[in-house]
Amino acid sequence: MPTLMVQGCTSDAGKSTLVAGLCRVFKRRGLSVAPFKPQNMALNSAVTADGGEIGRAQALQAQAAGIAPTVHMNPVLLKPNTDTGAQVILQGQALLNLEAWDYHHYKPKAAAAVFDSYERLKQAYPYILVEGAGSPAEINLRAGDIANMGFAEAADCPVILIADIDRGGVFAHLVGTLALLSPTEQARIKGFVINRFRGDIGLLKSGLAWLEKHTGKPVLGVLPYLHGLHLDAEDALPEQQGSDARFRVIVPVLPHISNHTDFEPLRLHPQLDFRYIRHNEPIPAADLIILPGSKNTGYDLDWLRSQGWEARLQQHLRYGGKLMGICGGLQMLGTGIYDPQGIEGTTCYHQGLGLLELETVLHPNKQLINRRGVLASDPSIVLQGYEIHCGQSVGQALERPATYLEGEPEGARSADDQIFASYLHGLFDSPAAVTALLTWAGLEAAQSIDINAIREQQLERLADSLEAELQLEQILAIMH
Structure with a gap:
């Protein structure tokens, strides 16, 4: 089944938002799609109809796709309860608390849950959009990885890499991330998306041309900074907003x-x-x-x-x-x-x-x-x-x-x-x-x-932006 994975150069680069937006775009086109995040670390969670617990972002992505969330959309959820430990939730059920080092050795069991859930989703939906976690360039976490390239290599799926230009250093993020991957992982990345751009796109074009020539990979879109985009956060608190209300x-x-x-x-x-x-x-x-x-x-x-x-x-x-x-x-x-x-x-x-x-x-x-x-x-x-x-x-x-x-x-x-x-x-x-x-x-x-109406409005606004700025036909071709 066609699968595409979105990985990010950093946390909060826009992976969750891009997957949610693509889910809504696919829904508009009449394509049956499901979101999937192999491993998530977050304290914002939702309860599924099948009585389990998944990351809040995956519940929102399911809403964007027009389907009911299930535990298989986020088979591994880690909920930190100390600075070094977390509750481990597999396929919706809390099993145990583990320190970070102990979880590293627990990953084979977590991987079994990940691929069981992935196979179940593939049987139910013809398209799967996968969200990575953190960055694939975290080389200290590469052994036994199930969150980024470890999953992509095992599932044999293509990857697009997203970076946040609003933070600065976007070309260093993209090229540096690519450089820290193995040759097979580098080949798996089929293109880049640049997120949260504001300004004159003409001033960016020379940089985009250099990036494509230097890496041999296309820029699949430059997404604008959507001011006031209100979607449920995966974990980070939203920015404070000033108000004159009394x-x-x-x-x-x-x-x-x-x-x-x-x-x-x-x-x-x-x-x-x-x-x-x-x-x-x-x-x-x-x-x-x-x-x-x-x-x-x-x-x-x-x-x-x-x-x-x-x-x-x-x-x-x-x-x-x-x-x-x-x-x-x-x-x-x-x-x-x-x-x-x-x-x-x-x-x-x-x-x-x-x-x-x-x-x-x-x-x-x-x-x-x-x-x-x-x-x-x-x-x-x-x-x-x-x-x-x-x-x-x-x-x-x-x-x-x-x-x-x-x-x-x-x-x-x-x-x-x-x-x-x-x-x-x-x-x-x-x-x-x-x-x-x-x-x-x-x-x-x-x-x-009505927060549910606001969520729907924001998903539609996000999908409008993706349809205007992304090379969607090229992305679908990559999936196939």
Whole structure:
């Protein structure tokens, strides 16, 4: 089956975006295509219909292709829980925690999952678009590689190489990456794509001609810098945007923050001054504070305290501010977090913030499920999202649920209704829920925002750009 792999000179060169855009272009042409990323390291993830966990970027690429995401689109997902270790998820299921060196020796097992999933996708879809990870020129990681050229060589598929010109040094990136590959790998690269160009294309043409002559490989397109392109990030936080809005929402950037894509509807909301607060930044006054999800809740709770958040949260509540906790944020708001089996790396107990009467015990069996329900405060507000967590919470606070999911009470609200906590990711994806929760938080005449419609608009905009700037017939010829 025709397969094409997109590799990048660096992380964040535009691999995920290019694959998403090509998926939408292929869909427009009536071609049945599936995205595939052999190995991903990211803390933004999604739950598939078949009950597994994959990188958020692959779920977006599946949406671009017009198909349902499955675990086989991202068979190896690594979720860092320390600076040197990660939870290993194979074909959607969390199996174990490994240090980086130990994972290096685990790669043969991971490779088996990769090629099993690849074969399954090939049986279901005539076209496969594969996304690499990081850079193929990371020579210290070449042994047993399944993320870049190791996969491409084993699958015998062509590769196009993308580089980000906005960072500078684009020709050095492309030529240097090529030089660090073996002769067979160099031959496998069939062309280049230059991403995020802004300026006069005439000034670039001499460089493009030199690049093609020097390498013997074509430039398949120069993609413009698309200002304000809003697509779910694979892992990196989006750039801060200034706002003149008076209603302020802040979210602490936890060291292991996960699924920060939850907050895209708020970040793009025209009535909000939304800000991420990073390490050692002053904590400003806000109308609404949200504690996000975390891959290492206990560690990140200690970090919150070290940054002065505990005292600021108490002050915030005394002055009538509203507070939300999503997933790991819910657990932090309770009285304690127990990790008797070392799910997050070490066996320990962490005292919670004590703002809700509930405690959490971490268990090895991860909850992975798509959910539908309603807000407890207004059953007319329909919710749709997903749960990804190891913790099970119990306590009196749960007797005042935040939501009802499939008819069952979920989450917690404080007795004074200043705190709302839920395990549900994607809580703000419902336009009605955005309006209701912002109204609860104190925003007058809160407007709705439809993030799913925005995603579709942005995918169409991206596809328009690719159709205008890429040599698509040449790319299809390379695939065949």
